[in-house]
Amino acid sequence: MTSAKGAPLWWQLFRVGAAAGRSASAGRARFVALACAALAVSIAVSTFTLIFAAYDGRDERGADRTPRFAQSASDPEARALWKPAFDEVNNTQFSIVYLAPLRADAPLPPGVSAWPEPGQAVLSPALLAAGRSEGIETRYGAVAGTIGEAGLASPGEWLAYVRPGTDLVVPESMRPVTRFGSFASLGFGEAMFVQPIRLLLVLAAFMAAMPAAALSVSAARAGSDARDQRTALLSALGGGWRTRAVINIGEAAVPVAVGALAGAAAAAMTLIRNTHLPIVDFTVARADAQHWWWGVLGAPLAAMVLVLLCVVLMHPPQRRPQGTRPRLAKTRLPRWWPYLCPLMVFVAVRGPELAPTPSTRLLIYAIGVGATMLTLPSLVGLLAAAIGRGLAAAGRRTGRSGALVAGRWAAAWPGATARLTAGVIIAFVLVGQTQLWTTRNTGPAVQAQQTVDRVGSSIVLVSHPRETPVPQGFLHALPPGTEALRLKIEPKSGHAELNGPCEALKRVALPCSPTATPVELRGIDPRLGELYSWDTPAQGLSARQTTDPQGPLVVLVGQSGQQISVPAVKQAANAHLGMSVTVDTVAGSWLTSASMQQHLGRWTLLFGIFAVIVIVIAIVVSNLAEFVRFSRQITALSVLSGNRTIYLSTSFFALFMPLLGASLIGLTAHYWLATPMTSNTYSGGSELSWPLLAFVLAAATALAFLVWLWGAYGAVRQAHNWRPAAD
Amino acid sequence: MLFDGLDLRLPIGESAAVMGPSGSGKSTLISCALGLVKPQGSVTVADADLTGMRRRQLARHRSRYTGVVFQFGELLPELTALENVALAALLAGTSRKDAYADAERLLVELGVPRAKRPTGTLSGGERQRTAVARALINKPALLLADEPTGALDDTNRNSVAELLFKVPKQWECALLVVTHDEQVAMRADRVFHLADGHLLERSGG
Numbered sequence: 001m002t003s004a005k006g007a008p009l010w011w012q013l014f015r016v017g018a019a020a021g022r023s024a025s026a027g028r029a030r031f032v033a034l035a036c037a038a039l040a041v042s043i044a045v046s047t048f049t050l051i052f053a054a055y056d057g058r059d060e061r062g063a064d065r066t067p068r069f070a071q072s073a074s075d076p077e078a079r080a081l082w083k084p085a086f087d088e089v090n091n092t093q094f095s096i097v098y099l100a101p102l103r104a105d106a107p108l109p110p111g112v113s114a115w116p117e118p119g120q121a122v123l124s125p126a127l128l129a130a131g132r133s134e135g136i137e138t139r140y141g142a143v144a145g146t147i148g149e150a151g152l153a154s155p156g157e158w159l160a161y162v163r164p165g166t167d168l169v170v171p172e173s174m175r176p177v178t179r180f181g182s183f184a185s186l187g188f189g190e191a192m193f194v195q196p197i198r199l200l201l202v203l204a205a206f207m208a209a210m211p212a213a214a215l216s217v218s219a220a221r222a223g224s225d226a227r228d229q230r231t232a233l234l235s236a237l238g239g240g241w242r243t244r245a246v247i248n249i250g251e252a253a254v255p256v257a258v259g260a261l262a263g264a265a266a267a268a269m270t271l272i273r274n275t276h277l278p279i280v281d282f283t284v285a286r287a288d289a290q291h292w293w294w295g296v297l298g299a300p301l302a303a304m305v306l307v308l309l310c311v312v313l314m315h316p317p318q319r320r321p322q323g324t325r326p327r328l329a330k331t332r333l334p335r336w337w338p339y340l341c342p343l344m345v346f347v348a349v350r351g352p353e354l355a356p357t358p359s360t361r362l363l364i365y366a367i368g369v370g371a372t373m374l375t376l377p378s379l380v381g382l383l384a385a386a387i388g389r390g391l392a393a394a395g396r397r398t399g400r401s402g403a404l405v406a407g408r409w410a411a412a413w414p415g416a417t418a419r420l421t422a423g424v425i426i427a428f429v430l431v432g433q434t435q436l437w438t439t440r441n442t443g444p445a446v447q448a449q450q451t452v453d454r455v456g457s458s459i460v461l462v463s464h465p466r467e468t469p470v471p472q473g474f475l476h477a478l479p480p481g482t483e484a485l486r487l488k489i490e491p492k493s494g495h496a497e498l499n500g501p502c503e504a505l506k507r508v509a510l511p512c513s514p515t516a517t518p519v520e521l522r523g524i525d526p527r528l529g530e531l532y533s534w535d536t537p538a539q540g541l542s543a544r545q546t547t548d549p550q551g552p553l554v555v556l557v558g559q560s561g562q563q564i565s566v567p568a569v570k571q572a573a574n575a576h577l578g579m580s581v582t583v584d585t586v587a588g589s590w591l592t593s594a595s596m597q598q599h600l601g602r603w604t605l606l607f608g609i610f611a612v613i614v615i616v617i618a619i620v621v622s623n624l625a626e627f628v629r630f631s632r633q634i635t636a637l638s639v640l641s642g643n644r645t646i647y648l649s650t651s652f653f654a655l656f657m658p659l660l661g662a663s664l665i666g667l668t669a670h671y672w673l674a675t676p677m678t679s680n681t682y683s684g685g686s687e688l689s690w691p692l693l694a695f696v697l698a699a700a701t702a703l704a705f706l707v708w709l710w711g712a713y714g715a716v717r718q719a720h721n722w723r724p725a726a727d
Numbered sequence: 728m729l730f731d732g733l734d735l736r737l738p739i740g741e742s743a744a745v746m747g748p749s750g751s752g753k754s755t756l757i758s759c760a761l762g763l764v765k766p767q768g769s770v771t772v773a774d775a776d777l778t779g780m781r782r783r784q785l786a787r788h789r790s791r792y793t794g795v796v797f798q799f800g801e802l803l804p805e806l807t808a809l810e811n812v813a814l815a816a817l818l819a820g821t822s823r824k825d826a827y828a829d830a831e832r833l834l835v836e837l838g839v840p841r842a843k844r845p846t847g848t849l850s851g852g853e854r855q856r857t858a859v860a861r862a863l864i865n866k867p868a869l870l871l872a873d874e875p876t877g878a879l880d881d882t883n884r885n886s887v888a889e890l891l892f893k894v895p896k897q898w899e900c901a902l903l904v905v906t907h908d909e910q911v912a913m914r915a916d917r918v919f920h921l922a923d924g925h926l927l928e929r930s931g932g
Contacts, residue, residue: 399823401814405803412805412845636801639763640793641818641865642786723764724757724797724873 010246017250020230028714029628033219033621034252034307035259040212040614042263042303047204049295050270050284055197057288058153062185065109065151067177073102078176080106081169084188085580087139087160087570089131091588091595094158095189096140098579100169107179111151112161116144119165119575123147126283127158135567140574141165149285153190155274156283168578195600207607211614216307218618220252220314222625227251231315245312252311256304263300270296279606280599338382341375344368345672352676361676369433369673373426376669380425381418384658385411391653402649409630409654416626420655421662423619427612428666428696429673434608435692436677438601445594448587451530455586457563459527461487461535462554462573463582470554470577477572481559483507487535488551494539496532500549507557510543518542527557530586620659620707624714627654631715635722644716651711659704663697730756730766731924739868742895742902744912747921753905756921757873760903761789773868790819794862794900796891798874800854804847808839808857811846816864826864833860837890852883859891863898870894872904876911888914 021027070078083098101115108115112122121140124147128136137143140162149155185191227248234244269275270289277284289296348368352361388410395403410417464470464486475484483504488497498505498519502512508525511517519541521532532541535553558564566583573581631647638646670693730752737743747753758764762777762785770777773792777785802811809830816826834842837856839849846854855875862870875891876884892914895902904915912918918929 396810396827397823399817399826401817404810404814405806408803408805408810408845633801633803636795636797637815637818637861639786640761640789640795641815642783642790643818646818724754724761724795 013243013246014250014253017247018254020247021251021254027223029621029624030219030222031255033215033222033617034255035262036617037212037216037219038256038259038303038307039262040215041306042260042300043266044204044208044212045299045302046263046267046270046296047208048201049292049299050289051197051200051204053288053292053295054154054284057285057291058191059185061110061150061153062187062189062191063182065111065180066182066184066186067175068179068182070176070178073171073176075176077178079103079179080177081171081174082177083174083579088592089127089134089136089158091592092158092599093193093592093596094127095192096160096162097188098162098164098174100163100174102176107177109151109161109180111148113145113148116161116163118163120144121160121162124152124157124159126156127160130158135571139567139571149287154283155285156276156281157190159189164579165575170578173579193596193599195603200603203603203607207611211611211618215614215618216310217314218622220311222621223629225629227315244315248311248315249308252308256307259307260300260304263303264297267296267299277606279609280602337375338379341372341379344371344375345669348372348673349675365676372669372673373429376425377418377422380422381414384417384421385414388414388417400649402646403653405634405646406650406653416623417658420619420623421658421665424616424659424662424700425666425669427616428663428700429670431608431612431696432670432674432693434605436674438598438605444590448590448594451534451587452585452591455527455530457566457585458558458561459531459586460556460564460566460569461584461586462556462569462577464552464554464577467550467552469548474572474576477576478556479558479565479568481562482556482564484549485555485557486549486551487531487553487555489536494537496536496539496541497544497551498541498555499544499546499551501547502545504557505543505545507559512545513543514545516542516544531555534587616703620703623655624707624711627651627711628714628718630654632718635719636724638719639722644719647712647715647719651708651715655711656704656708659707660701663700663704667693667697733924733926735919735926737869737901737903739899739901740895741917742892742904742915743917743919744904744906744915745919745921745926746906746909746912751921752924753921754873757795757871757905760869760871761793761795790865792868794865794867794870796855796858796862796870796872796875798877800858802846802854802857802861804845806846807843808834808846808849808853809842811857812861812864815861819865821865829864830860833864850883851879852887855879855883855887856890859887859894863894866898868900870900870902872902874906875904876906876908884908884911
C-alpha cells in the first residue's frame, strides 16, 4: 500500500506518531520513562541470560576441576592426593583443597600453572585480596601464585589449593587422583555456597521482570489522555488496530530505541570485561557472558520488542465518553477501608507478642505488614484530601497562589497524591523489610553474637585430630602469652574436664591440683562460662593439672582480657598440626553459618533495590505526566499575568512536599513495622541499618528535588509554547 | 504571509469584532495583540510598542494592560470562581486583601452569585462570566475575547455577549472580540472581516 507521494502508508503513519511524540505535552517525561523502561526490561532479560550463563560456566569449570579418582593410592594410575576442606575469612566460609603429588607427572587442576612447594599454597585472587587483613598470604605457608580464571567457578571465587608440608601429609585421609576433568561437577568451592538457580530465577522474575513490566505500563500510559483522544479519533476515521499500532509505535520508537541502546551498551560491557556486582560481591565472568553472547545481545532487542508491544497493547480502542464531566470510578473501596490501616500497623507491631508460637508470630507479622501496605494508599488519599484543603485554606489566607492551586488540586484529586506518596512509602518499607529479613538471625546466632561480643577471641579452640600431644612447634608458634589447655568430655556422663599445666589453669582462675577438682560455676572466668555453655553438654566441669594434657579440643587462652590473633593460630595450626584443623572462637561457627545465610540474603537486597528504583521511576513518571496535565490549566493564566513562579510553587506543593513527606512517613512506618523484628519478640537479631535508611532518605530527598524542578521546568516549557487557539 | 498591511486602531471605550473563516488567522491576531507573535510593523497597546519589548518587559506590560477571555474559559475547575478571579490578581502582584475584595465585587457586578463553589460545578454561562471577571480584575486597557461565546447555548450566549460589550464603557478599556458568530459580532461598535490577510471593515457596523 503506497500513498500518492510514494512512501508506504505505514511509514507515513510511523512518522505521524513520531511527530506526535515530539509535541505531546508530557512528551519529555514519557520519553525518559520509555527509555528507562526499555533499559529496565533489557537489564531484566540480560539478568536471566547471565544467571544461566554464570551457572552454566560454573558447572563447566567445576567439571573441569573435578578429579578422577583412582581406587587406591597404590593404583599405578594414581598420580596425586586430593582432599577438600573448609576455612573462613571474615566469617565467610570457602573451600580449600589439599593437594600432594605422588609422581613427577602429577596433574595440576585447571588454573594452576605449577606445583607449589610443600608448605606453599596457590590462592584465588579474590581470596588473596579479601583475606589480607586475616593474614591469608601466610596462613597456609607462602603463596606460590594465584589460580587463573579457568580454574575458578567465577572470577570472584574464594579458593585455595594447599600443598601441605611433607610431614603433614596423611595419605589415608586423602583420595588418590588420576587426573582432573570429569563429566559432572563434584560441587566443591563456590557451588556449595550459592543459591540454587531456581531461587535466583524467581528473584529475577519478581524483583526485576515484574517491576520492569510495571514501569513499561506506566511509561506507555504516561500522558495518555491526549493519545486516548487520538485513538478514538482514528477509530472514528476508520483506522484499524494496525493504523493505531503503527502510530503508537512511531511515537515510542525513538525513546525505546534509546533505552535499548543503553541496555545494549550495558550488555556489551559484560562481554568485554568481568562484571562485579555490588552488595553481593559476585563477579560475572566475561567468558561466561561471551558463551551466551546471543542471549546477552538479544536482551536489548527483546526489550525493544516487549516495550513496544506493551505500548500497543496499552492503547486499546476507546469508546467515546458520554458527556464531559469526569465520572467517579465504578469500583470503590468501602468507607472503612482506610481506617483499617492504623489497625493493621498495630497488628504488625504488637500482634506478634500475643502469638503463642514463633510460626504464628511470623504469620501475624507478615499479614500485618501486607495489610498495612494494602490499606495505606487509601488512608494517604484521605490525608491528602484533608491536607489539600488545609493547604488551600492557608494559601488563601496568606495569598500564596501556589499553595492555593496545589491544595485545591490535591483536595479534588487525592488519588494522584495518594499514588505518589503511597508508592514511595511502600518502596521505603520494601527496602527496609528486605534489609531486615536478610539480616534476620535465628535464636542461636543472636546468642552467638552476644558471646562473641563478650569474649571475642580471648579464648580460641583448636581441634586436634588425634589423642596425641600437641607438638611443641605449634605451641611455640602461637602468639606470645598464649597458654594451652585441653578439653575432654566423658562420653557417658557428659562431664567435662579441662586439663593442662598450672600456668594455663591459673590463667582462667582454675585450681592447680593433680586430681580432678570440680569447678564452682558461679563467679567463673567469663571465658570458661561461655566455653561451658557452648562446647560442653553442661553436665559439670572439673580442672586437673597435668604435664600430659589430653582431649580432642585444645583451648587457647591469652592473658586476661587479651584477644588472641585467630589468623596467627590458624597459621600455626596449618604449619604444625596437619590438614583441615578447625580453629574457631567460642560460638564463632554459629556466626559463620548465620553470616553465610546473610550473604545469600544479599541477593534479595540487590534485586530489592533494583525493584524499588524501577518502581519509584514508574511512580514518578506517571505523576510528572499528571502534573504537566494539571499545570496546563494554569498555562493561559500564567502567560497572561507574566508569572512563571507559580509553577515552581505548585510543583513544590504538588510534587516535592508529597515525595518528601512520603519519605519521612515511610521511614517512620518502617521503624514501627521493624519493631518486632529488631526486638526479641519475633526471633530477634535483625538490625536496622541506619546508614542504609539514611542513604534511602537522602536519595528520596534528591529525587523529590529533581522531580520538583523537572515538573516546574516541564510546565514552564509548556507555557513558553502556549498560543491562544480557538480557531 | 498571514497578514498583509493590517491596520486597526482601537480607542478606550470602543469595541471591535473580527470575523473570518477558520484558519484565517483570528487567533494569530489575538497572539499579536498579546505579543506572543511578533509581526513586521508595530503592535501598540497602551502607548507602548510590543514588538520591540524583551520577554520580561512584555510579560509585565501584558499583565498590567491586557486581559483575555477564552472560548472554554480556561478556568481551574477545582478552584472556586472567587479564587479563579483573585488568582489572576495575585499573580499580577496585587495584595491578598485587595485581590479577594476586588474579585468578590466584580463577580457580584457580573452576576455570578455562586462564587464560592468550585468552578467545575458552575453552568457554562456562569463560567464565562467568571472568565470575564478574571480578565477584568487587573483593570486592563485592552480586553481580548477569543470566541467567548463559542461553547455556550443560545440563552447564555446572549447574556454573556451583552455583558461583554458593556465592558468598554463601564470599565474604561478597549475590547477586541474574535468570533464566528454574526449575532455576537453585530453588538460591537465596529465589525471587521479577516480574509486573505486583509482586515476589511464592514460599513454601518
